[in-house]
Amino acid sequence: MRFQMGIKNIRRNIRRSLINISTVAIAIFCMVVFESLMLGEWIDIVENYSSMGIGQVIITRKGYNEGETNQLNKLIDEPEEVIKRIKNIKGTRSVSLYLKTGCLFSFKGKQLPVLVQGVDFTKEKNPIINSAGLPLPDRYEYKILIGRRLAEEFGLRKGDVIFLYGRTAYGTFNLIDLEVSGFFKAPLASFEKRTVYIPIDVLKEFLGVEGVGEISLSLRRDIDPSEMVNMIKQNIGEDYKVQSIMDYIPQLKDIRALQTGFLGLFWFILLLITVFGIINVMLISVWERKKEIGTLRAIGYSKLDVTGIFLAEASGIGVIGGLIGILAGGIVAYLMQRYGIPLPSEALEGIDFPIQTRIYGILSGMVLVKSLVLAIVATTGGAIIPALRASGMKIIDAIREY
Numbered sequence: 001m002r003f004q005m006g007i008k009n010i011r012r013n014i015r016r017s018l019i020n021i022s023t024v025a026i027a028i029f030c031m032v033v034f035e036s037l038m039l040g041e042w043i044d045i046v047e048n049y050s051s052m053g054i055g056q057v058i059i060t061r062k063g064y065n066e067g068e069t070n071q072l073n074k075l076i077d078e079p080e081e082v083i084k085r086i087k088n089i090k091g092t093r094s095v096s097l098y099l100k101t102g103c104l105f106s107f108k109g110k111q112l113p114v115l116v117q118g119v120d121f122t123k124e125k126n127p128i129i130n131s132a133g134l135p136l137p138d139r140y141e142y143k144i145l146i147g148r149r150l151a152e153e154f155g156l157r158k159g160d161v162i163f164l165y166g167r168t169a170y171g172t173f174n175l176i177d178l179e180v181s182g183f184f185k186a187p188l189a190s191f192e193k194r195t196v197y198i199p200i201d202v203l204k205e206f207l208g209v210e211g212v213g214e215i216s217l218s219l220r221r222d223i224d225p226s227e228m229v230n231m232i233k234q235n236i237g238e239d240y241k242v243q244s245i246m247d248y249i250p251q252l253k254d255i256r257a258l259q260t261g262f263l264g265l266f267w268f269i270l271l272l273i274t275v276f277g278i279i280n281v282m283l284i285s286v287w288e289r290k291k292e293i294g295t296l297r298a299i300g301y302s303k304l305d306v307t308g309i310f311l312a313e314a315s316g317i318g319v320i321g322g323l324i325g326i327l328a329g330g331i332v333a334y335l336m337q338r339y340g341i342p343l344p345s346e347a348l349e350g351i352d353f354p355i356q357t358r359i360y361g362i363l364s365g366m367v368l369v370k371s372l373v374l375a376i377v378a379t380t381g382g383a384i385i386p387a388l389r390a391s392g393m394k395i396i397d398a399i400r401e402y
Contacts, residue, residue, distance in 0.1 A: 016281055020314075021321040023277040024379060027270040028325025028371045029332075034266055036333035036361035037341075038259050043362060045255065046245055048187040055096065055216030056225040056245045057232065064213065064241065072101070072169040075211030076240070082215055085235045091223035094125045098214045099203050103166035105196065107154045114150070115195045116164060118203030118212075125218075129197060132182030139201045143181035147192030151183050158182065164198075169208045176206050271378045278314060278382030286310070286390045294393065303391035310390055314383030315376055322375030326368045336361030 046056060059082060064074040076082060079097050086092070099118035104111055119129065121136040129136065129145065137143035144162065156162070160180045168174050178198060186192045204210060219228060225244035232242045246252050296306060340358035 013285065016285060017317060020278060020281050020317045020379070021324065024274055024318060024321025024375050025324040025328070027274045027378075028322050028375050029329040031267060031270055031371050031374075032326055032329025032367060033332050033336075033361070035263060035367050036329070036336060036363060037359060038263055039364060039367070040337065040360045040362040042256065042259060044360065046252070049245060049249060049252070056219045056223075057217040057228050058243050058245070059215040059217070059232065059236070060213065060241050060243075062239060062241050071213065072207060072209050075099070075209055075213055076215065077211040079212045079215055082236055082240065086217075086232050089228070089231050089235065091220050091228060092217050093220055094218045096120075096124060096126065096216045096218070097200065097212045098216055099200050099207075099209070099212050100214070101166055101203070101207060103164040105150075106163040106165060107156060107160065110154055112150075112153075113194070114164075116166070116203060117195060117197050118200035119197055120200050121197075128184050128186050131186075132184040137181050137199050139199050141181075141199060142176070142178050142202060143198070144178040145182050145184050145197040146180060147195060148183045148185055149189055149192040150194070150196070151180075153193065156180055156183075164196075164206070166206070168206070174206055174208075176202075178202075267374070271374060274375075274378045275382040278317075278379050279385055282310065282314065282383050282386035283389070286386045289390075306391040307387040310383050310387035311380055314379045314387075318376035318379030319372075321379070322372040325375065326371050329371070330363060330368055333361045333363040337363050 059076070061074045061076050064071055083095055097120060101116050101118075103114060103116045105114040119126070120139065121129065122139060124136075132145045137145070144164075146156065146162075150156070154162075158180055161177050162180060164176050164178065166174060184192070184197070186195070200212070217228070217232075219225060225246065229242050229244050236242070246256070296309075337360055340360040342358050
């Protein structure tokens, strides 16, 4: 009965109800669209890092640390055996083997320290490597892919021969000459200037090793890297270290914390506006309906009944406004997920951060459900004060008002 009267009041006071519904719908629309953008940008950042040879999950030998020297005695000797143990775990898009080392890059007397990544070009699905175009080097070809910025700095062209000078696993130094095969493009300018790719078998020969440094896993978008880490640990034993990209790149935790904090503030401000809007309009409604409230109390409605009627009206407004908001926001989020929002190249100049020139949103069912629930909670919570004021009126005073 209370709910029916509350819904009836929405239809009866249509102008006032439309104001409340519009407030809720706009707030929920903004929430859905903004959170969709933030989620899409977060996934793009993670995938961009992954494309630079840092998978969402990284497997190494215990004690291996890419940032330290003399790590060539801590390689994974039998990577195929490790891959065999985890191949039945669902959620993996691709598996890559990497061997990394620091070398001195030299061309025509000019030198620069670089990170050399050995990869199997015949199996690699890395979009950065593929950006160099075909044909890619074969397994035993003495060829190299370099970043476009590094090529510009050294004035390199395809077919030029460069030299790499580095320390081997035996502590001696080695020199190798490689032909420039192509130029890749990366999301980070510093990565383009300080990273090169060569066939992993050539790098193994150069360093005098047989194993690989890292097994990198690229995951589906719906898979949580932390959950994948736990499943892999159960399958490969204690001789290996398994890390998610969040552990491997600590600054990602700061980025995620910043996004979460910003989202929380945004949600708080929108909900605050919604709650105050509901309070103001419902207080006006209580004032205008004093005689009606007094009449209801006079014919036997309890204070709880009156309170319930106003809360039912507010929750109905929350449901209607929330559904309109998530419908409109969901459509926009879907369009952003499909087509993205282009960013002018001028806006990205000087930014050394893995951001694409087009921002894509992510349509998340969880976000839609959360938005609807918050809409109902906010409107119902905002109606509590007006509802209590209405139920607390003395019957004689309410009727005598007119």
